[in-house]
Amino acid sequence: MKVLVYSAKDFEVEKLKNANQDKHRMTFVSEALDSTTVTLAAGHEAISIFSGDDASSVVMEMLKELGVKYLTLRSTGYNNVSTIAAKRLGIKVANAPDYSPHAIAEHTICLVLALNRRLLLANKQVKAYNFLLNDLVGSNLNGKTVGIVGTGRIGSLLVKLFHAFGCEVIANDLVVNHYLENQFNVKYMDLHTLCRKADIISIHVPLTQDTHYMFNESLFKLMKKGIVLVNTARGAVVRTKDVLNALRDGSLAGYATDVYETEKGIFFRDNPSGIKDAELKELIALPNVLLTPHQAFVTEEALRNIADTTVYNLNCWEENRPCKNELGYKTQILL
Template identity: 55%
Template sequence: MKILFYSSKDFEIPFLKEANSKNQKISFIKDALTSETALKAVGYQAISIFSGDDASSLVLEKLWDLGVKYIALRSAGHNNVHLTAAKNYGFKVANVPDYSPYAIAEHASALLLALNRKIVTASTQVKAYNFLQKHLMGFNIHGKKVGLIGTGSIGSAMASIMNGYGCTILAYDISPNYDLETKYNLKYVGLDQLCIESDIISLHIPLTEDNYYLINKERMALMKKNVVIVNTARGAHVNTVAIIEALEIKQIAGYCTDVYEKEAGTFFKDFSEIGIKDKVLKKLLSLPNVLLTPHQGYMTVEAVENIAEMTFNTLNSWNENRESRHEL
């Protein structure tokens, strides 16, 4: 089977080549999948895409007409794939769930600590030989109430980490895992109660129609003025315009995120010389109580190895006319 990998990044290609134990015919391009780049899949039976690629109904129609039958995501999230259309056409689609929950959870905790303790500001200062402490005040994580929205594998890993810091953990999930209550000093509550009581709120849920803009103006109005919001899930869980306003009027204290609702066309590219045109993103980045990283939560050696291996487990299954256990 010939496989085309869209959105290929230099650092992941060696891992993917190593995982290709059955020597399938593979090609890599840096282009993201779009309605235009879909034509590059001519002659391929399978493609592999990343979270920023466009697998909308229109793109799927083009891919199907070109002879593509299989789509392997190198991500857990799959909101960029129109699954109903994919099923109607006859595609087989699979993702890579649970490739390394601790990679994401550890990044979430790192963002929280870095923003709270002003690590970026302090590093910039001392490199300029400024050793003053005037603007470096943070707060203890220990003893705080942490609200976890989502307690799947990543949320559970975050619960473990926050429990280790000595936090009280509130959680909201449409499918609660009550084993976590005794394991991590965790209590399930309603979403509004979580927003009202938490000092820190961290999101760990897949993006669906029901939780689009889950964090909006109305919910932030419920929150404490000293709350810090952490988002390593999906950018569209948060209304960016609303959170900018809340940060500016000091309705909330901080926002640290690894994702952004309009990543397509900006993330995974270098604009350091020409700048960006997205005015909302520019405004977000200009705020002193915001820390944003470029969707790098999954970037650990262990996670990338697992992604490569799980991707090829799926592709090998399809090549041998077997179902993949990760099919969506």
């Protein structure tokens, strides 16, 4: 089938081509999907989009009019897709789940260690031939209490990694993982209690109506003074205005994040003329903030898995067979 790949990045195009093996007629464009670029999909049966693309109800209506029948995401999260509109319009949607929980988990550990041990400042000082240690005092991970919010595949891996560092791990999730309780002595508790007890909190929940701004002023007020917050989930799970206030008044010792509340138009591109987002500029300028550009998923292994899953989804639809990644497919099976 004819497939238009939106938001195609140089580092993923070759992997998508290798996975496709010329089966589907793929066209790659760097533009993100939105109401102004949707017309590019004319004449294509399927499109592939990334997490920053806009597949809202209005855009889905336009896709339907253009004859698009299938939408496959190159991401696990699908908060940028109006699944209600897709179902109403008969557009099938699939994501790329579990492409590499290890990539996200390992990046989370990198963020924690780099922020905690002042690695960026150390590197900057050494490049200026400054070998003083006065501003480089960190603290051990060993013995710290780490709160994992969301113990799905990524969160479960982090339980094991932090446990290996000698941390006490506490957790919050709608579903208790008894294996983690038994094997790693994880203690589940409500979010407020977790915030009061943890020295480090790592977020691993999807962005939904319930988790939007989950971490806000009221939670920050409950936290220990000097806590470190880590976010490799979705930007809007944390209210930027409130995290900035907590950083300014010293409630938070540090914030390490791979995501940002309003990434669209800024992330995944070079901005040589600068940016206008005042809150993002302040985050970047703060010495106790470590922000990476949504790169946690960018490993060779993860990119290959995403490409393979994308082509698998397309193959299933073209061959009219069940697609295990299709949103709602598991529900259909249960019904």
